[in-house]
Every structure is written in C-alpha cells, then in structure tokens.
C-alpha cells in the first residue's frame with residue numbers, strides 16, 4: 001500500500017512533465033459560500049483533468065514498456081493513459097463500449113492511441129479488455145486498483161497541502177476513489193487536522209455506499225456526471241478511504257449543475273460536472289463550514305457540447 005514516500009517519488013516524476021496547477025480563491029465565491037474557499041485548478045491540465053498525474057506515474061514506473069498498455073474507459077482515464085503512453089513512446093489501446101462519443105474517440109486518437117470498440121456496456125468492454133490483454137501480452141491498466149496511479153494523483157494533494165497546511169477540510173469528488181484515497185494518504189502525513197470529505201452523485205452511489213457499508217458493492221448509474229459514474233467500487237482506494245475519510249457526501253445532479261454555474265460566474269472557471277461536485281457538497285454543508293478554510297478540487301473541465309448547452313440555458 002502507498003505512503004507519502006511513494007507520493008514524493010511520484011512528484012519527482014510528474015513535476016518533470018507537468019507544472020504545479022494554480023490554487024486561487026475568489027472574493028465573490030468566498031462571499032457566496034460564507035467560507036474561505038480555495039479552488040484547486042486541475043481543469044488546466046493538458047488533458048483537462050487531474051488523472052494525467054496518475055497515468056504519467058504509472059507509465060514512468062512500468063518495468064517493461066515494450067509490452068504496450070491497454071485499458072477501458074470513455075473518459076478522462078482514457079486520455080490520461082493515452083497522454084502518458086505518448087510521452088513514454090508506449091503502444092496504447094483503449095477499449096470503449098459501442099456507440100462511443102465521437103469527440104472522446106477523437107481526443108484519444110489524437111494522442112496516438114488506438115480505440116477498440118467492444119461490448120454494449122463498460123462492464124462488457126472491461127471483459128473484452130481483459131481477454132485482449134491475455135491474448136496480446138499488453139499490460140492491462142485498471143482505472144483504480146493501481147497503487148502507482150494513486151501515488152501519482154497524490155502529487156495533487158501534496159501541492160494543495162504544502163501550499164495550505166492550515167486547511168480545515170478538502171472536498172474531493174469520487175468516482176473510483178483514486179483521488180480521495182490519495183488525499184487521505186497525503187493529509188495523514190502532512191495535515192492530519194485537515195478533514196478529507198468524499199463527494200459522489202446520489203444518482204451513482206457505489207463508492208459512497210461501499211464506504212458506508214464497509215464492503216464493495218455495485219449500484220445503478222443514473223447520473224449524467226461522467227467522472228462520477230462508476231457502477232462498482234474498487235478495493236484499493238476503498239481500503240485507504242476506510243479510515244482516511246472524515247465524511248462521504250452525496251449531492252444531486254441538480255446541485256452539481258448549480259455549482260458548475262457558480263464556478264463559471266464567480267471563479268471564471270469551466271468545470272465539467274465532476275469538477276464542480278466538491279463545491280456542490282460544500283454549498284450543501286455551508287453552515288457547518290461557515291468561516292472555515294476549505295479547498296475544493298476542480299478535478300476537470302471536459303464538458304461535452306450537450307453538457308455545455310445545459311449549463312448555459314436555464
């Protein structure tokens with residue numbers, strides 16, 4: 001299991017490729033929330049999301065890169081692995097379920113990866129990826145059961161908590177849980193008084209319910225928020241979150257849209273739904289955090305055309 005040493009090692013690797021992302025506060029946002037709010041801007045990563053930190057660390061540490069890599073995802077995980085594979089000159093295939101969003105296929109192909117379409121659902125695409133990896137010898141990369149991904153993502157929380165070791169809380173959107181697990185690891189070592197609070201959509205609560213129940217469960221995915229739509233929980237991040245999270249909140253898709261609009265108007269920031277979930281949770285608990293110092297992680301900016309249209313019409 002990871003500890004801070006793995007994150008420090010990852011920082012050496014990741015910092016060679018990605019500058020630190022900014023963390024700003026905005027007086028109008030502070031006033032709207034009633035707290036001192038720091039927005040960590042992972043929306044400015046070259047792939048538009050924080051996941052690229054994990055992809056770079058995993059590819060950098062891979063023992064035999066000549067095997068090539070393979071993973072399954074339609075979203076930011078796919079772009080992270082494709083970006084890192086290009087950086088290290090590694091052959092990369094991404095399996096996506098049938099009828100993928102053409103923009104997402106194009107984004108991954110532009111990074112030099114091959115897209116393979118297989119299966120009606122992500123579960124079936126994952127099965128196909130497993131079979132393909134067994135046949136071709138490619139390294140199959142799990143979206144979350146990968147300590148090197150968690151350590152790479154930890155560099156984000158290292159930046160947050162070295163800049164502001166005096167935070168009362170950090171709100172982290174959760175899909176598979178790599179981000180929240182990484183936040184727990186870093187906070188435990190650098191800022192044990194800082195509460196790490198996970199946030200998931202009430203319309204896809206697999207990680208939340210698994211944390212509450214203490215066992216890995218699957219749940220229906222009815223959220224339109226891509227980055228948070230995970231149907232079943234992952235063991236590796238859940239094991240770290242178990243003792244590390246102070247709380248795990250659910251927010252509705254409507255609350256997420258309201259927070260997206262607030263980031264646009266008060267923080268000049270385009271967030272995809274998942275990237276606004278942390279602020280949505282803080283807004284839902286604004287009494288409890290009144291006057292406190294809190295960070296919200298704007299994890300990504302990859303809103304598609306339909307999402308943008310929804311955001312700009314009321």
Ligand SMILES: *Cc1c(COP(=O)(O)O)cnc(C)c1O
Pocket residue numbers: 049050051076077173174175176177178179180227228272274275299300301
């Ligand atoms: C993947 C993702 C998340 C959730 O991160 P996990 O590590 O899977 O919990 C949140 N926001 C965005 C933008 C993402 O791409």
